[in-house]
Amino acid sequence: MDSINVLYVLYVCYLIASVLFVVGLKMLSHPDSARKGNLLAAFGMGLAILGTIVLHHNKEGQPITNHVWILVAMAIGSVIGWLSAKKVAMTAMPQMVSIFNGMGGACAAVISLIEFGHYSEHAANGISIGTYLTIIAGLIIGSVSFSGSVIAFLKLQGIMNKNFRLPAQNIFNSVLMLATLGLGTYLVTSGLVSMPLVLTVFALSLIYGVMFVVPIGGADMPVVISLLNSFTGVAAAFGGFLYDNQAMLTGGILVGSAGTLLTIVMCNAMNRSLTNVLFSAFGDSGSGGGASGPQGSVREMSATDVAVMMNYSSSVVIVPGYGLAVAQGQHIVQKMASVLEERGVDVKYAIHPVAGRMPGHMNVLLAESNVPYEQLKDMEEINPEFPNVDVVLVIGANDVVNPAARYDTNSPIYGMPILDADKAKNVIVMKRGMNAGYAGIENELFFYPNCYMLFGDAKKSLEKLVEELQAL
Amino acid sequence: MDQILSLIGDNIQMIYIIILSIFVGVEVIGKVPAVLHTPLMSGANAIHGVVIVGAIIVMGHTDPSNIVGLLLGFVAVVLGTLNVVGGFVVTDRMLEMFKKKAR
Numbered sequence: 031m032d033s034i035n036v037l038y039v040l041y042v043c044y045l046i047a048s049v050l051f052v053v054g055l056k057m058l059s060h061p062d063s064a065r066k067g068n069l070l071a072a073f074g075m076g077l078a079i080l081g082t083i084v085l086h087h088n089k090e091g092q093p094i095t096n097h098v099w100i101l102v103a104m105a106i107g108s109v110i111g112w113l114s115a116k117k118v119a120m121t122a123m124p125q126m127v128s129i130f131n132g133m134g135g136a137c138a139a140v141i142s143l144i145e146f147g148h149y150s151e152h153a154a155n156g157i158s159i160g161t162y163l164t165i166i167a168g169l170i171i172g173s174v175s176f177s178g179s180v181i182a183f184l185k186l187q188g189i190m191n192k193n194f195r196l197p198a199q200n201i202f203n204s205v206l207m208l209a210t211l212g213l214g215t216y217l218v219t220s221g222l223v224s225m226p227l228v229l230t231v232f233a234l235s236l237i238y239g240v241m242f243v244v245p246i247g248g249a250d251m252p253v254v255i256s257l258l259n260s261f262t263g264v265a266a267a268f269g270g271f272l273y274d275n276q277a278m279l280t281g282g283i284l285v286g287s288a289g290t291l292l293t294i295v296m297c298n299a300m301n302r303s304l305t306n307v308l309f310s311a312f313g314d315s316g317s318g319g320g321a322s323g324p325q326g327s328v329r330e331m332s333a334t335d336v337a338v339m340m341n342y343s344s345s346v347v348i349v350p351g352y353g354l355a356v357a358q359g360q361h362i363v364q365k366m367a368s369v370l371e372e373r374g375v376d377v378k379y380a381i382h383p384v385a386g387r388m389p390g391h392m393n394v395l396l397a398e399s400n401v402p403y404e405q406l407k408d409m410e411e412i413n414p415e416f417p418n419v420d421v422v423l424v425i426g427a428n429d430v431v432n433p434a435a436r437y438d439t440n441s442p443i444y445g446m447p448i449l450d451a452d453k454a455k456n457v458i459v460m461k462r463g464m465n466a467g468y469a470g471i472e473n474e475l476f477f478y479p480n481c482y483m484l485f486g487d488a489k490k491s492l493e494k495l496v497e498e499l500q501a502l
Numbered sequence: 503m504d505q506i507l508s509l510i511g512d513n514i515q516m517i518y519i520i521i522l523s524i525f526v527g528v529e530v531i532g533k534v535p536a537v538l539h540t541p542l543m544s545g546a547n548a549i550h551g552v553v554i555v556g557a558i559i560v561m562g563h564t565d566p567s568n569i570v571g572l573l574l575g576f577v578a579v580v581l582g583t584l585n586v587v588g589g590f591v592v593t594d595r596m597l598e599m600f601k602k603k604a605r
Contacts, residue, residue, distance in 0.1 A: 047552075051549050051552075052526055052530060054545070054549070055527075055530050055531060055542075055545065055546065055549065056530045056531075058531075058538065058541065058542050058545045058546075058593075059530065059531045059532075059533070059534035059535075059538060059542055060538075061535065061537065061538060064538060064541060064542075064545075064597045065594065065597040065598065067545070068541075068545050068548075068590060068593045068594055068597055069594070071545060071548065071549055071590070072548070072590040072594075075548070075549070075551065075552060075586055075590070078552060078555055079554060079555060079558065079586075082555045082558050082559060082562075083558060083562070086558070086559060086562065088559070088563050092563065093562075094558065094559070094562030094563070095562055095563070095566070096561055096562055096564060096566060096572065096575075097562075099561060099572060099575070099576055099579075100558055100561050100562065100579055102576075103561075103576045103577075103579035103580045103583065104579060104580075104583045106580050106583070107579065107580040107581070107582070107583025107584045107586075107587060108583055108587045110580075110584060110588075111583060111584040111585075111586070111587035111588035111589075111591065112587050112588070112591055114588060115587070115588045115589075115591035115592040115595065116591060116595070118592070123540065123544075123592065123596065124540070126588070126592055127540075127543060127544045127547050127589075127592060130547055130548075130551075130584060130585050130588040130589045130592065131547050131550075131585070133581040133582070133584040133585045133588070134547070134550050134551050134553055134581070134582065134585035134589075136581045137553050137554065137556075137557055137578050137579075137581040137582040137585060138553050138556070140557070140574055140575075140577055140578040140581065141553070141556045141557055141560050141578055143574060144560050144564070144571055144574050144575055144578070145560060147570070147571060147574075148571075159505050159509060160509045160512065160513065163509075252540075255543070256543050259543055259546060259547050259550070260546075262547075262550045262553070263546070263549075263550040265550075265553065266550045266551075266552055266553035266556070267520065269553055269555075269556035270516075270556070271513070271516060272556070273555075273556055273559055274516075275555060275556065275559070276519065277552055277555055278552050278553065278555050278556055279516060279519055279520065279523070280519060280523050281549050281550060281552035282550055282552065282553070283519070283520050283523035283524055283527065284523050284526060284527045284530075284546075284549065285527070285546045285547075285549050285550040286524070286527065286550075287523065287524040287525075287526075287527030287528050288527035288528065288530060288531045288542075288546055289527075289543070289546055291527070291528050291531060291532075292531060292534075292539065292542060292543055292546070295534070295539070296539065299536065381536075381537075383536045388539070388540045388543075389536050389539035389540060390536060390537050390538060390539040390540035390541065391540060393537045393540075394540060394541070394596050406537075408536060
């Protein structure tokens, strides 16, 4: 085959890859086909990568060289990626997604830097406005996505758990963003080829990514990760523009738009707008309201009493939260549920859309310990049932069952749909202590007359409950 | 103005792809159940790893005497591969669990 035909074969590879991305994403949004969809998309990706290595020729008709470098780099990336993805605990999935996303963003930024390096070597030839635009745009978006994702990772990993805010954070961030975009626009429109200035854009973007994510509370991290995910998609698409590469373009834009929609869907699940999540001082207003929070005393209940109560009830609903994930209690909770079921108790799990640190986090976690699919109930499905439930067991969840969200306009979580656990006959809250939830606010549910506290590590308390149940 | 018009004119096919892809992206995940939000995000995350194709291209056309370029390209390919491989494997691990109990 001559080189033109070789290129056409590559185009066919890209075409198939693009179609597989679309079909894969489509299948990923249905439970039955999701896994196959992921594999299809991965297959498309493999085709695009292999095709590029073997068949790609640049505009001067030169094939890909430096094969050894490329293959060694891919081998390193594959081994590290594979191992870390296989080894990571289910509880740490969200930050894993975040860090992989950051790698993609960094990749896009580095590509832009190298491409610009090629042009700056021959600065006299100039650089077309379209090329410059894609290089700068890919650089900015990729860098923001990278540094933002790293901060999101550090926050979810608990390495960085302060949400520090500068006094005028929003203004500072806006100025920073305008400076970055302004310098970028100036470079593109003037066609000035200056490595130091491009590196300045790079540095400003990195700082912006950090400043953008740092003030956002951990509970909102899923939304941020989803948004940064779509950013990386857009950065990849700019790369596609740069190289006239259809696979990068369709793949990138697809993720960009699907990711944006997913971000909005997540915000809707919390009944908040995206701007509210990104720019409002979530933690601040909460600490202000804390002082005038609910007063009174909470009542503690021993594990033995809780076990007896559940044993002789006809229905139990379990409300899992991040605390369950942290304590790694998903297996023992399943064990407890099966003991209860043997005794003829009807057991269900009420899953709040944003329980845990990501939508679907609890489903994934409980699925790991073989909780039957039918027992997992969405909020809309379970809420009408609560008044008939004998015992609600809240394990390591807090804000998603805070009744203040229904009426207290001063509460930072006001308006968020909650699980109506307070309407059940009895509520048992398993907590480590009386600390506030992730939103940093008191939960008046704990002071309700039908609510009892079972203090302790979720896993240890559950183990004790199973013991007590089996002894009955 | 002329510059912008010619930018659009020269890339009109690309622009069509972009606009249609935006609609496809929105349509495709239109009615995803909350259960699948995390795996879907993770899957999308793996797909934008297609940026690795750009890394391979830039690496493959870098002059072997340009050590800085080669090193940066090497880093880009490693990062892109991490995104792709890690992304798909993590997604598969999440979905594997759904499979088991969807009996």
